[in-house]
Amino acid sequence: xxxxxxxxxxxxxxxxxxxxxxxxxxxxxxxxxxxxxxxxxxxxxxxxxxxxxxxxxxxxxxxxxxxxxxxxxxxxxxxxxxxxxxxxxxxxxxxxxxxxxxxxxxxxxxxxxxxxxxxxxxxxxxxxxxxxxxx
Numbered sequence: 001x002x003x004x005x006x007x008x009x010x011x012x013x014x015x016x017x018x019x020x021x022x023x024x025x026x027x028x029x030x031x032x033x034x035x036x037x038x039x040x041x042x043x044x045x046x047x048x049x050x051x052x053x054x055x056x057x058x059x060x061x062x063x064x065x066x067x068x069x070x071x072x073x074x075x076x077x078x079x080x081x082x083x084x085x086x087x088x089x090x091x092x093x094x095x096x097x098x099x100x101x102x103x104x105x106x107x108x109x110x111x112x113x114x115x116x117x118x119x120x121x122x123x124x125x126x127x128x129x130x131x132x133x134x135x
Contacts, residue, residue, distance in 0.1 A: 015072050020072050035096070039110065046128050055123050057113070057115065076098060076105070079094065080094055081093040089122075092109070093108065
């Protein structure tokens with residue numbers, strides 16, 4: 001598998017029993033929560049996007065490709081990749097693998113737009129993010 005972009009962050013998280021649905025596997029929304037948590041922790045580690053700052057990230061597009069059923073118990077690793085940067089946006093990708101087996105369960109994508117919370121409009125992407133992008 002070839003994920004676009006530069007690896008910028010990795011986090012491990014447990015799959016909770018309550019994350020499973022009536023079919024006995026992780027509900028599809030759980031994957032998006034894993035990707036969201038990975039993004040939030042990554043941006044926080046860069047000291048970007050805190051809720052009391054005048055600017056921060058919004059997601060304008062997201063997607064996931066579900067490759068394999070994920071069931072409890074499991075601990076997953078979510079890797080985040082920064083790809084192309086625009087004036088106000090950054091393409092990011094995620095992989096979600098099982099920590100114990102290394103099996104790939106899902107791939108994800110999110111387009112982050114940097115947002116001015118006062119004017120409610122997009123604003124220049126922070127230089128810290130631009131430096132991590134591939135172009």
